Amino acid sequence: MKKYVMIHDENLCIGCQACSVACRNENDTSDGVYRLQVHAEMKGVFPNLKTNFLRHSCVMCENAPCVEVCPTKASFQTDEGIVLLDESICVSCKYCVLACPYDARYVDPITKNIGKCTFCFTNRVAGGEQPACVTVCPTDALTFGDANDYNSEVSKVIATNSIKYPKSELGTKPKLGFVENKKGGRYE
Amino acid sequence: MDSSRRNFLKGTAGIGTLAALEINLGANAADIINNGGDKSVFSFCEMCSSRCPIEAKIVDGKCKFIQGNKHYSTTGTSVCARGGAGVNQLYDKQRIVKPLIRVGERGSGKWRKASWEEALKYCADKLGEIAKTHGPESVVFTAKSSESHKQMTNFACSLGSPNIFSHWSCCPITYQVAFPHTFGGSLSRDYSKAKYIVNFGHNLFEGIDIKYTKKLAKTAAKEDTKLLVLEPRFSVVAAKADEWLPVKPGTDLAFVMALIHVWIRDSKYDKKFVEEYTIGIDEVKKAVKDTTPKWQEKITGIKSTDVERIADEIYKAAPKVIIDWGHKTTTTRAEYQRTRAIFIANALMGNIEKEGGLYFGKKAKTFNDLVGEELFPTLNDPNKAFKVPKTPRIDGAGEKGSKNYFIARKHGVLMDIAPAILNEKPYPVKAWVNTRFNHLINVVGEETTIKAIKKLDFILSVDIYMNDFTQFADVVLPESTYLERDESIQDKSGSLPAYYMRQKAIEPIGDTKNGYDIFRELARIMKIDQNYTWNTIDEFRMQQAKGNDKLLAALIKDGYVEWKVPKLYYREKKYVSKFVEKFPHASTFVDENGEMSSKVKFKTPSGKIELFSQQVEEALPGEGCIHPANMDVYDGHELCLMSGKTPIHTNGHTQNVKVLNDMMSESPIWINPRTAQKRGLKTGDRVLVENKFAKSYAKVMVTEGIREDSLFVYHGFGHISSGLKRTYGVGLNQSKLLNPAYGAVCSTMVTNVGVDIKKA
Numbered sequence A: 001m002k003k004y005v006m007i008h009d010e011n012l013c014i015g016c017q018a019c020s021v022a023c024r025n026e027n028d029t030s031d032g033v034y035r036l037q038v039h040a041e042m043k044g045v046f047p048n049l050k051t052n053f054l055r056h057s058c059v060m061c062e063n064a065p066c067v068e069v070c071p072t073k074a075s076f077q078t079d080e081g082i083v084l085l086d087e088s089i090c091v092s093c094k095y096c097v098l099a100c101p102y103d104a105r106y107v108d109p110i111t112k113n114i115g116k117c118t119f120c121f122t123n124r125v126a127g128g129e130q131p132a133c134v135t136v137c138p139t140d141a142l143t144f145g146d147a148n149d150y151n152s153e154v155s156k157v158i159a160t161n162s163i164k165y166p167k168s169e170l171g172t173k174p175k176l177g178f179v180e181n182k183k184g185g186r187y188e
Numbered sequence B: 001m002d003s004s005r006r007n008f009l010k011g012t013a014g015i016g017t018l019a020a021l022e023i024n025l026g027a028n029a030a031d032i033i034n035n036g037g038d039k040s041v042f043s044f045c046e047m048c049s050s051r052c053p054i055e056a057k058i059v060d061g062k063c064k065f066i067q068g069n070k071h072y073s074t075t076g077t078s079v080c081a082r083g084g085a086g087v088n089q090l091y092d093k094q095r096i097v098k099p100l101i102r103v104g105e106r107g108s109g110k111w112r113k114a115s116w117e118e119a120l121k122y123c124a125d126k127l128g129e130i131a132k133t134h135g136p137e138s139v140v141f142t143a144k145s146s147e148s149h150k151q152m153t154n155f156a157c158s159l160g161s162p163n164i165f166s167h168w169s170c171c172p173i174t175y176q177v178a179f180p181h182t183f184g185g186s187l188s189r190d191y192s193k194a195k196y197i198v199n200f201g202h203n204l205f206e207g208i209d210i211k212y213t214k215k216l217a218k219t220a221a222k223e224d225t226k227l228l229v230l231e232p233r234f235s236v237v238a239a240k241a242d243e244w245l246p247v248k249p250g251t252d253l254a255f256v257m258a259l260i261h262v263w264i265r266d267s268k269y270d271k272k273f274v275e276e277y278t279i280g281i282d283e284v285k286k287a288v289k290d291t292t293p294k295w296q297e298k299i300t301g302i303k304s305t306d307v308e309r310i311a312d313e314i315y316k317a318a319p320k321v322i323i324d325w326g327h328k329t330t331t332t333r334a335e336y337q338r339t340r341a342i343f344i345a346n347a348l349m350g351n352i353e354k355e356g357g358l359y360f361g362k363k364a365k366t367f368n369d370l371v372g373e374e375l376f377p378t379l380n381d382p383n384k385a386f387k388v389p390k391t392p393r394i395d396g397a398g399e400k401g402s403k404n405y406f407i408a409r410k411h412g413v414l415m416d417i418a419p420a421i422l423n424e425k426p427y428p429v430k431a432w433v434n435t436r437f438n439h440l441i442n443v444v445g446e447e448t449t450i451k452a453i454k455k456l457d458f459i460l461s462v463d464i465y466m467n468d469f470t471q472f473a474d475v476v477l478p479e480s481t482y483l484e485r486d487e488s489i490q491d492k493s494g495s496l497p498a499y500y501m502r503q504k505a506i507e508p509i510g511d512t513k514n515g516y517d518i519f520r521e522l523a524r525i526m527k528i529d530q531n532y533t534w535n536t537i538d539e540f541r542m543q544q545a546k547g548n549d550k551l552l553a554a555l556i557k558d559g560y561v562e563w564k565v566p567k568l569y570y571r572e573k574k575y576v577s578k579f580v581e582k583f584p585h586a587s588t589f590v591d592e593n594g595e596m597s598s599k600v601k602f603k604t605p606s607g608k609i610e611l612f613s614q615q616v617e618e619a620l621p622g623e624g625c626i627h628p629a630n631m632d633v634y635d636g637h638e639l640c641l642m643s644g645k646t647p648i649h650t651n652g653h654t655q656n657v658k659v660l661n662d663m664m665s666e667s668p669i670w671i672n673p674r675t676a677q678k679r680g681l682k683t684g685d686r687v688l689v690e691n692k693f694a695k696s697y698a699k700v701m702v703t704e705g706i707r708e709d710s711l712f713v714y715h716g717f718g719h720i721s722s723g724l725k726r727t728y729g730v731g732l733n734q735s736k737l738l739n740p741a742y743g744a745v746c747s748t749m750v751t752n753v754g755v756d757i758k759k760a
């Protein structure tokens, strides 16, 4: 069985937001909410500075709190481990929104459905394409693929970098991992 | 629960089985089915001027998604935020989609809709009458550089006006002028193989051009390469650097001259290369005699020990070094000498036609000459029948004795337009034709420009939005966006011969036309179209391709075609021998060292790299060799206001595009916390920014990411057109505050300026 994983290399990411725009257009995201954002965070005191670009989206937990709390089983996991939502049985109780420790879910202001990143599973990945954000990233900071296939691009990235999984202490086992930013102003 | 759906979502069911499920699926799933039946059009982007190849995905006749063109391996499917937002611009309800004729006061925003027939006739009558009464040179033409610029130029030449302008003088003009002076032509940067890159705020991570951005990002992320960035602000390129030097604004020239000083003092430069390929090293030696690292310390704020260390690091990494001249080269009046100094620094490192250094772009013709046969198709240029009239221009560009002597007559000096209109010197200007250039946001002196505009008899603007300049037009002709336009074949050769072509992804929305048809039709109505050898864009393309329908068919199918030949750097044995292996004829050019030194030619008057330029010295005494003057951008003020690019917007063009506006709807001024504290300012405060040229209001953002003596603002805000409903009146247009005095030799508009700032 495939295990879809995404790695965001913060050294390559330039915070250009191409991924966010692509995501919005691909998924017709309503105004005011988002599935994906990249935040720029500048730290330090002039001239010893560092800017980190941090991706904020669903991290596709293997042990997903959002799935656990869902009373109607609308939130579920595919065999590849992708966490999705079945709108036809969702009752918009918002338990999942509260349960998600990554603040990754929202209530769509128009449809009132619950939304979040899906790794573009239904609209792209299932058809053999890459998620929209991965496709457009100008610096190839994003890698996506099957971690169970040792020859896949994503397996190579995992093998050659130390990958950080956010809030790993919670035991949610995310499938969105990060290569931490090493660069900063080294002016003495 | 619909079990069939659950099953699909759980497994990776094939697309083909989905059709049956359509009725039960949500919005996303409906898209899958459509995506299955996708049509793709391969074209290239116009959300900025980098022109990245794209793929437009069409679903049910609607353009749904834009990504990079996978056929162009350098960028692959990558596209930037603006490029992706092409879809949102295309379907924006605020676009102009009908010809408009002004009914209220000029600038009042009152229009009536007109048919194309009426609007074109109106323009033809007006322009004809003005040209007859005041001479065709009384009409000025402005455009952003692109194919619209070419079409507009053809029309201007047909009418008989030499007054043609592009955006060059407010952006890339410095290297456009300094390149021919130094190398006889322009060079490309081999970012992917470089070991050491010195970057003077060439912020490819915010002013994006995907082919370069991708390479620089990957090189910067490597462990064994060095990216050194000099910039007063902690920009994204600075954030990705191995070393960041927060240089004082405007003073890069002093730093480069100190590097050159050290290399010459220590005899650490490529003497063999300099001897063989350059002239003027003695003049350079004289010029840098006193420009020591200590001397520069007071000017730049960079420690002399750092300069010594860096000079050594660069020399050790040579020739795999790039000392980058950047793109928007408009920071000081010393810009020409800054760029020349950078070119000289590169030449001293002997990095020309070297891997990891600089190289000449090579087109089909170059490769055909090398291989000894016509293997690669070359293009015809149907535009060459159009010649810029020899009559004097309002800015004197290209004319002997003029301060703008070195400026190309198709590009001109934008800052001279408004004064020429107001002073009626050298002769009266009566009309202004513009296509897709926002003079009011991009060029110094908003108030002067508006005064000048009000004096004119006629203004035509071709645009897609009611932009600031367009708001003052008498007639607005709505152009189709790049996603609705077919255009000519473009040469995309770099290290390989390649072509690409803009193609319409969907039929034009509303009543819009492309630039080819607009200017062709105007010329026809005015009966000045004798040089037009085409009626339609198809005819134009066919002439270009010299009837090569295979080439055209390939371009229509893939939008981009290239020929895989081994890459060639003339001064790299390894590359030369690989090339000769494949194309034996090329061995005739190989010298005894295994290089192709006979091909390393420079189209300068001396045939060598001109470290000192006699032609410049003759025209403008004192400018033939580098010299450290005119670096001041403070003009007595404590603060210097700088501007630059954001990856989310393109100059003054995209602020009104909804998805981009949602992401970045304003552009506050960056200010250091200590500077802010002194003035009692905090983030969000409204401030008055002023100098002797103008005053303007802005919002403050306090950040550590900037020097205490500098301010920064992203360029492109402060729109005054009420037709741009989402961005009208938001933010500061720094062009308003700029000093109208511009740089010597290349006449660049200077975008750094001294200001005062106080709480409003």
Ligand code: SF4
Residues within 6 Å of the ligand: A012, A013, A014, A015, A016, A017, A018, A019, A020, A038, A053, A136, A137, A138, A139, A140, A141, A142
């Ligand atoms: S597109 Fe890539 S580089 Fe740009 S913000 Fe997203 S992940 Fe970062």
Ligand code: SF4
Residues within 6 Å of the ligand: A057, A058, A059, A060, A061, A064, A065, A066, A067, A083, A099, A100, A101, A102, A103, A104, A105, A116, A172
């Ligand atoms: S990040 Fe949140 S929404 Fe995504 S799988 Fe984990 S808990 Fe669920």
Ligand code: SF4
Residues within 6 Å of the ligand: B045, B046, B047, B048, B049, B050, B051, B052, B079, B080, B081, B082, B083, B084, B208, B209, B210
């Ligand atoms: S950099 Fe972005 S906006 Fe500019 S041409 Fe490339 S994709 Fe388009």
